[in-house]
Amino acid sequence: MVRAILLSILRAPYYPPASQKGLWGGEGVVSGYYTTKRRKHKIKRKWHPNVQTMKLFSDILDQTLRVPTTMSALKQIERAGSLDNYILRTPDKQLNSEFAFDLRKKILSRVIYLKKRDVRKYQKAMDNLQRKRDAYQFNLTLAIEEEPTKAFKEQKLQIREIKNEMNEIKKNIGICEWEILDAKRRSVTEKEKYLRKKAQKFWMEKARKKQLKQAAHARAVARAQESLEDEDEESAEPERKGVWNWIKSIFSRK
Structure with missing residues (x-):
């Protein structure tokens, strides 16, 4: 099995129109270069996410939906616990899908409907919702939880700063790895040129x-042929002389 080594990515991922009709989990089409152990030069390629139509059940809507999803989206749904939790709790940048936004609007409107009709289902739906801004985003009025406190906001800012530092370190490590791979590739090409x-x-x-x-x-064949021809001529000369002498002797007798 040939293992590919990713060298570099050309640009940010591209989100085609099909990504707006399903749940891709923030994935998109990525273009870049890669190498293998057999082929040392760079090869351009596009990586597409593996999209499959899956049946997903919504507890609040009480129906199954056929949705084109990716493996990363399914893993995120498993971590969230259900489809409703994933749709309501994940941020908009990570969803990046019109289908997900429409589904969120339907779920929230269903929660308002259950508040007046069925109390048990409404309580279950309340557990799934996380913050008040999920409802205010679509001009809906739901008092679910209080706004986060100052300590929570400060803690969130600290976490963001730590994540930014970690991302910078990862970028530097990635650049170093790419330089090492490029140096190896150049050394291999020089060896190949010398061997060629x-x-x-x-x-x-x-x-x-x-x-x-x-x-x-x-040349040897030509010399052998010449020597054979000379020997044939020498052997033919005495025979010719003997025939001529025999003819002379006949005429002398007469």
Whole structure:
């Protein structure tokens, strides 16, 4: 099995129109370069997410939905506990889907409907919702929880700063790895060039020796043929002389 090594990514992921009709979990089409152990040069490629139509059940809507989803979206749904939790609790940047926004609007409107009709289902739905701003986002009025406190906000800011520092460190590490891979690739190409030149010299010398052998063989054959012709002429001369003497002797008798 050939293992591919990712070298670099050209640009930010591209989100096609099909991503707005399903749950891709923030994934998109990524274009970049990669290498393998067999092929040392860079190869351009596009990575597409694996999208499959799956049946997902919504507890609040009480119906199954056929949705094109990716594996990362399914993992996020499992971590959240249900489809409703995933739709309501994940941020908008991570969802990045019109289908998800429409589904969130339907779920929240269903919660308002259950508040007046069925109290048990309404209490279950209340557990799924997290903050008040989920309802205010679509101009709905629901008093679910109080706004986060100052300590919570400060803690969130600290977490963001730590995440930014970690991302910078990861970027620097990625640049170092790319430089190492590029240096290895260049060294390998230099070795290949040297080996190619050496192989060319070897095969050229071999072809030249073969030509010299063929020429020497042709000369030897020509010499052998010449020697055989000379021997035939020498053996034919005494026979001719004997025939001529026999003719002379016949005429002298007469």
